[in-house]
Amino acid sequence: MIPAATPLLSVQGLKVHYAVRQGWRGKHFAVRAVDGVDLTLRAGECLGLVGESGCGKSSIAQALLGLVPATAGVIRLDGHEITGAAQVSAMALARSAQMVFQDPMSSLNPRQTIREILSAPLRLHGMTDRAEREARVAEMLGLVGMSPEVASRYPHEFSGGQRQRLCIARALILRPKLVICDEPVSALDVSIRAQIINLLLDLKDKLGLALLLISHDLGVVEHMSDRIAVMYLGRIVEEGGWREIFTAPSHPYTRALISAIPDPLHRDRVPARLGGEIPSPMAPPEGCAFNPRCPQALPQCQSGQVPDFTRLGADHQARCHLLKTGTSHA
Amino acid sequence: MTKAVLDVRNLAISLSDGAVRVPAVEGVDFTINRGEVFGLVGESGCGKSLCALALAGLLKAPMAVSGGQILLEGRDLAPLPPREMRRLRGDKVSMIFQEPMTALNPLMTVGDQIGEMFVLHRGLTPRAARLKAIEALEQVQVSSPERRINAYPHQLSGGMRQRVMIAIALACDPALLIADEPTTALDVTIQAEIVELVLELCRAKGTAVMMISHDLGLVARVCNRVAVMYAGQIVEQRSAEEIFTAPAHPYTRGLINALPRLGRRLERGQERLTEIGGVVPAIRDFPQGCRFAPRCTRATAECRAAPVAMTDLNEGGRVRCLHHV
Numbered sequence: 001m002i003p004a005a006t007p008l009l010s011v012q013g014l015k016v017h018y019a020v021r022q023g024w025r026g027k028h029f030a031v032r033a034v035d036g037v038d039l040t041l042r043a044g045e046c047l048g049l050v051g052e053s054g055c056g057k058s059s060i061a062q063a064l065l066g067l068v069p070a071t072a073g074v075i076r077l078d079g080h081e082i083t084g085a086a087q088v089s090a091m092a093l094a095r096s097a098q099m100v101f102q103d104p105m106s107s108l109n110p111r112q113t114i115r116e117i118l119s120a121p122l123r124l125h126g127m128t129d130r131a132e133r134e135a136r137v138a139e140m141l142g143l144v145g146m147s148p149e150v151a152s153r154y155p156h157e158f159s160g161g162q163r164q165r166l167c168i169a170r171a172l173i174l175r176p177k178l179v180i181c182d183e184p185v186s187a188l189d190v191s192i193r194a195q196i197i198n199l200l201l202d203l204k205d206k207l208g209l210a211l212l213l214i215s216h217d218l219g220v221v222e223h224m225s226d227r228i229a230v231m232y233l234g235r236i237v238e239e240g241g242w243r244e245i246f247t248a249p250s251h252p253y254t255r256a257l258i259s260a261i262p263d264p265l266h267r268d269r270v271p272a273r274l275g276g277e278i279p280s281p282m283a284p285p286e287g288c289a290f291n292p293r294c295p296q297a298l299p300q301c302q303s304g305q306v307p308d309f310t311r312l313g314a315d316h317q318a319r320c321h322l323l324k325t326g327t328s329h330a
Numbered sequence: 331m332t333k334a335v336l337d338v339r340n341l342a343i344s345l346s347d348g349a350v351r352v353p354a355v356e357g358v359d360f361t362i363n364r365g366e367v368f369g370l371v372g373e374s375g376c377g378k379s380l381c382a383l384a385l386a387g388l389l390k391a392p393m394a395v396s397g398g399q400i401l402l403e404g405r406d407l408a409p410l411p412p413r414e415m416r417r418l419r420g421d422k423v424s425m426i427f428q429e430p431m432t433a434l435n436p437l438m439t440v441g442d443q444i445g446e447m448f449v450l451h452r453g454l455t456p457r458a459a460r461l462k463a464i465e466a467l468e469q470v471q472v473s474s475p476e477r478r479i480n481a482y483p484h485q486l487s488g489g490m491r492q493r494v495m496i497a498i499a500l501a502c503d504p505a506l507l508i509a510d511e512p513t514t515a516l517d518v519t520i521q522a523e524i525v526e527l528v529l530e531l532c533r534a535k536g537t538a539v540m541m542i543s544h545d546l547g548l549v550a551r552v553c554n555r556v557a558v559m560y561a562g563q564i565v566e567q568r569s570a571e572e573i574f575t576a577p578a579h580p581y582t583r584g585l586i587n588a589l590p591r592l593g594r595r596l597e598r599g600q601e602r603l604t605e606i607g608g609v610v611p612a613i614r615d616f617p618q619g620c621r622f623a624p625r626c627t628r629a630t631a632e633c634r635a636a637p638v639a640m641t642d643l644n645e646g647g648r649v650r651c652l653h654h655v
Contacts, residue, residue, distance in 0.1 A: 052517035053488075159609045189373040189610065190544055194588035194603035201600070216518055219547075223590030223600065246596065260522040261592050262547035274519050277487045293519075 008210045009041040014073035016059045033059040035234035046211040048225030055231040057214045061180045098171035102183035104163035108155040115151040140169040161192035180212045230254045233289040240316030250318040252294050334361040335538040342397035355562045362538040369553035370542045376559040382508045386425050387415035421451040424499035428511040430491035434483040440494045441479030447501035466497040489520040510542045550574045561621035568647035578654040581622045628653045
């Protein structure tokens with residue numbers, strides 16, 4: 001048993017680099033998809049990981065599950081080390097962390113019944129008794145609000161929302177402590193999203209699950225997260241409690257993300273225009289990665305080192321030169 | 331009185347399945363005036379994209395327009411043969427699609443794709459069309475257009491590609507622009523820029539815009555009037571302010587309350603979201619009476635008995651509900 005003070009998941013200095021080659025004979029170089037990320041997540045907590053495409057949020061998820069090797073850094077999950085020499089086996093990792101994917105249409109095997117899909121992990125992890133497996137499958141289906149009779153049906157017989165419930169049941173069947181949800185409601189219809197969001201929050205409370213919620217939908221992130229980390233080009237630029245992030249966003253990128261959400265009740269509020277494009281992680285800008293798009297960029301942002309975190313509160317920090325000079329204003 | 335650019339009357343689209351015709355969209359009525367931005371909102375399968383394709387004459391078998399009129403500047407598009415329609419498309423009606431990568435031709439430079447519009451619809455020479463294409467790219471705020479004109483779509487970012495799509499769509503100053511989920515495939519910070527760009531250009535040219543989206547927040551912010559579709563029918567049509575501050579149809583209310591909205595947790599804490607029970611019915615299983623009745627908390631026997639007609643609300647709003655709020 002690990003002491004309560006130790007977080008369930010701790011990530012330190014995680015780097016995930018991919019080797020790519022430009023053209024078929026070009027030179028090799030590294031894409032720094034994740035470049036020095038620290039994260040902690042406690043049991044029963046939901047951490048929202050926010051950022052645009054290419055910022056590295058999915059690479060973090062894959063590294064946590066051991067699906068891509070970490071280039072550097074240490075990941076400790078539930079007392080085990082996922083990285084390095086003392087690496088835990090994939091089987092042990094599967095009992096600690098599971099994933100729910102974005103598109104439930106493409107993440108369930110169409111040729112297997114729900115019973116086969118849900119009981120395969122149990123069989124692989126040594127639950128040899130058929131009746132025991134059957135009971136666990138029924139229990140999990142009940143947990144996600146479906147009747148045990150659906151076990152003999154195939155994925156195509158279910159709607160998108162029901163399929164996402166089945167994916168959640170599959171993720172929970174080995175009783176993991178961490179569930180990574182990568183855009184869990186983006187592929188679902190608006191009227192179905194509420195059901196899945198409510199379900200995930202209920203399960204988090206009931207089972208004491210830790211959730212890592214990866215999303216670009218800030219409405220969903222605000223609603224579900226206890227803590228939020230905002231990523232831009234491989235690094236966390238701001239992190240803190242959900243209240244701090246939404247009431248006192250301190251990094252210009254966080255502010256831009258929040259103001260880009262159209263608000264139906266404030267029609268006159270025109271979103272801030274950042275200008276420019278998201279730079280490619282193959283050629284990140286010098287200095288602060290956000291400087292080419294930042295409306296408040298200073299000369300020191302355009303060169304030299306990436307700014308360090310400035311502590312803004314007990315659990316709130318951001319990487320921005322403006323915070324050091326005290327010139328940042330919303 | 332302003333003259334309607336587009337007047338859709340009692341539009342019906344059906345799916346032919348052998349000898350059987352299944353109605354997919356029924357009784358759709360709306361008008362869009364010059365310079366107006368009209369929003370069509372609904373979930374997947376509600377028929378909003380079918381309406382868009384019908385307006386652009388792009389419906390493919392087994393789907394076909396089975397009734398009603400589509401009057402564009404007074405001329406009915408519904409009975410036009412494909413040949414005629416092709417002449418109008420890109421000239422009078424243009425469309426922007428969700429995914430710019432699949433909508434652009436990967437084997438043509440963006441300059442040729444924009445220039446093609448001037449060659450086909452304005453009879454310009456390729457050389458003259460190229461100059462116009464540079465101008466068009468400049469209008470959509472692409473930097474160094476003289477250089478970008480030689481780029482192929484895969485060399486551009488998502489936001490840049492969508493700008494090229496917009497340049498193509500607006501090249502011939504169409505009367506009507508149909509934007510089908512124009513920003514769904516883009517990143518959040520790019521979305522806002524693309525929407526503003528479309529609105530700015532259309533405002534300047536007086537182009538009528540039909541914005542199709544599942545994103546209520548976006549539609550509310552940019553549209554003048556909004557129609558909400560459910561299971562092949564318009565269920566509520568109002569000004570954008572009213573539809574969000576005082577939605578009349580239980581489905582509209584449900585949609586608005588089901589979304590986690592920015593700032594709501596600060597006001598009210600982490601309350602459970604209001605769920606809309608059940609699922610959207612499939613085309614073949616549309617209920618007899620009100621199509622929302624099986625999922626509706628206010629439904630009565632009367633709702634299930636017979637189809638519900640649109641009723642007028644104040645100030646030009648209309649709703650398809652017997653027990654509206």
